[in-house]
Structures are given as C-alpha cells and as structure tokens.
C-alpha cells in the first residue's frame with residue numbers, strides 16, 4: 430500500500446508552476462522534504478481549511494491550484510465539498526490523501542473506512558475518483574493536469590508519517606514568497622502578450638527577488 434509521502438512524491442513528478450496549498454503537519458513537512466518551492470504554501474494552522482484556501486485562490490486567479498489535503502481535515506470541513514461542487518473552478522484540483530487517520534496527531538482513526546469522500550464529492554456534482562495504485566495514480570494526475578475541470582483525487586494510503594525534519598522556514602517567509610510567486614506568475618502572463626525580450630528581463634529580475642526572499 431502507498432504511503433502519504435509516495436502520493437506526494439508522485440504528484441510532484443508532474444508539477445511545473447502550479448500553486449500548491451498543503452495541509453498542516455506531516456503533509457507539509459513531507460512536501461517540503463520532497464520539493465520545496467516558492468509556489469508551495471505550507472499551512473501552519475487552520476486545520477480543515479486547506480481545501481477552502483485552495484478554492485479561494487483558484488476562484489480569484491487565472492492559475493492552476495492544487496490543494497493537498499487529508500481525510501481528517503476534509504471530514505471536519507465537509508461543507509467545502511458542497512462549495513467546490515457549487516463553484517467548480519476549472520483550475521482547481523483537490524488531492525485528498527486518505528490514510529483513515531489523523532496522522533499528525535498520532536494516527537487516531539478517522540471515519541473514512543466507512544465514509545467515502547469520493548462518493549460525497551460526487552454527490553456534490555464533482556468529478557471525483559479514488560485510487561490506491563501507483564500507475565493508476567500517475568494516469569489520473571496526468572489526465573487531471575491536462576484537463577480543464579474541477580477534480581477531486583482521493584488517494585488511499587496507509588497511516589505512516591515519514592521521519593522528516595520540521596520546515597525551517599519562518600512563517601512570514603512562507604507567506605511572502607508565496608505571494609511573490611503569485612505576482613511573478615501574474616506578471617509573466619501579462620508580459621507574454623508583450624515583447625519577449627523585455628519579458629525575459631523582467632522575469633529574471635523577479636525570479637532573483639523570490640530567491641532572495
């Protein structure tokens with residue numbers, strides 16, 4: 430059976446410049462360990478709201494947003510599935526890593542052995558799928574990134590926390606470099622319609638800024 434870190438690692442194989450909002454605790458630590466980037470927003474609080482923050486970003490930006498959430502968090506904010514199904518931004522993917530446990534607090538059991546988040550999402554009108562095998566997961570991720578519709582991917586994994594260090598970034602750094610990466614991509618899109626040479630200079634300059642932050 431897959432572990433959460435496998436599910437994150439496989440997702441990150443296909444990520445280019447997408448914005449990622451990641452659930453608090455071990456999911457964020459594991460994502461940082463696999464691939465840190467300014468476009469990753471590591472949550473340090475607000476458990477349950479990863480999908481809501483991701484949805485808000487997707488609704489307000491012309492950019493693909495992926496929320497890496499957990500079963501425990503989605504269960505404590507089930508209304509989010511109704512809101513996602515109602516708004517359906519075509520640039521939003523909710524990637525629920527379902528280990529049937531509250532992993533970061535000691536793997537206490539959740540109710541997803543009897544409650545299907547995929548079925549609830551479908552009842553909310555969302556294109557949702559549940560996967561547990563590596564190759565199927567790769568196929569679903571590729572299709573979802575190439576597609577143009579709201580998608581929920583529920584990845585069934587075993588409860589296991591990888592032994593990874595805490596994220597060494599200051600919370601303000603996580604916040605501001607994420608904001609700067611959004612500005613960078615916004616400017617990048619805008620400048621694509623202008624002179625390419627000028628565009629390259631601006632991008633280089635802004636990229637340097639992000640690295641410094």
Ligand SMILES: [Mg+2]
Nearest residue numbers: 499500501530
């Ligand atoms: Mg969980």
